Amino acid sequence: MIATPAAELTAATILVAFAAVFLIAFMRGAFGGGFAIIGIPLLSLVMDPVTAGGLLAPLFIAMDLFALRYWKPSTWSKPDLVRLLPGLVIGIGLGYWLFRVLDHRAIAIVMAVITLIFVGLWFAGGGTVTIRPRSSPKAIAAGLTSGISTMVAHSGGPPLAMYLLSRGLSKEVYAGTTSLFFTVGNATKAVPWLLLVKPASSDWTLMAACLFAIPTGVWLGWRLHGRLDQRQLYRACYGLLVVTALKLLWDGVSGYLA
Template sequence: MELTAATVLVASVGVFLISFMRGAFGGGFAIIGIPLLSIVMDPVTAGGLLAPLFIAMDLFALRYWKPSTWSKQDLVLLLPGLVIGIALGYLLFRVLDHRAIAILMAAITLLFVGLWFVGGATVSIRPRSSAKAVAAGLASGITTMVAHSGGPPLAMYLLPLGLGKEVYAGTTSLFFTVGNATKAMPWLLLVKPEGNVWILMAACLPAIPAGVWLGWRMHGRLDQHQLYRACYGLLVVTALKLLWDGVSGYLA
């Protein structure tokens, strides 16, 4: 990868956008910033670049999403599946058809949002399910390792619980803090970043505090209903991006 001023600028904007999502929604929408990175590097290199930067975002976000914002009863159910899913994703990374996974995840996400829309675009609170939590954690672990799209499975479990907006964001934040710390080393082993990638990581670091802080400020301005509507809207954007990645991969 050639290190130019344009590369640094585009990558920094992409990292800022991901950091903003981290501060506003607790995480899970990293895939929205990846198209910008794909302008100046291939997706696999972008994965290696982002893996350590995710940890920096997580550490900064913990200043805002403190333990009082974590739904511990949900995290106890979600985290084991997440770690197992990341391990499975690492083992299957080279043999899985990434395009098919992207299309399947997009279809499931769009169906989930469609059902919410048909139901009047309101939060229909449902009881917790241990089986659904484990499945969501496992699916999120696999997709975050393979396609940087761990957000939809987690959101499909958490959104119907009707958690308060701070608890939703805080729980999501800690979930991806654990996930990003777990998948960082596997991604670095897969990608083996070159010297220019490490330099670019350092150049992108200043974008993280500003992005997380601005996202957190925006979160404070949203009420419960607005936050949930924004999350569902972002799920549509994420699903369409996954659908495009999958279909365009088959057409290429």
């Protein structure tokens, strides 16, 4: 277990945490998940980042259960999931070990550079999606890397997106497959996170308050998804990858400079 300070139940803490959970839930509804790290900077304003990770772990499961109302089995690419999920589960196990022994800053920098290269190649190609056939080795690698990064930093989105975006799936199947992938991942990593960061009673109270942000956030995100066409959704995903990568890069570099 890692000793972390409990979140203080001030008005500012509750408002910021509520806004962060709403934002993550919104992204969950719009894109199926994978961009939880975007809400971490908000939470880090009012609490330790590791405490924030422990706070979010159970809330992710609540988001997943609510999102299943929208991303039904008809939106899942089952052949891709069969190849992705084993690597995800193994990656979470590896991530649990790496969380305790490796430098998180180095992991963040490597993940950021790989993601920026991927997006850079997309821009260099004119912003078009090159559809690639289903690949078991690539899917296993994506699942494994996503499992490690989601366990270490709640940033499993980029590895999965790099694989699924290249598959040229319809926007509904892309979001539905992403949603189920992280439903499995979040359920798997919840216990390891709670073992690493044992929440205090004030943390559980804050989680309960944040639950009310989830239904509206997921629903509004899902409504946005319906308004975006295929090309707009893919552009938005690539744009979010850049934001996520820059956040990871900043976390890694600033950690060394601090």
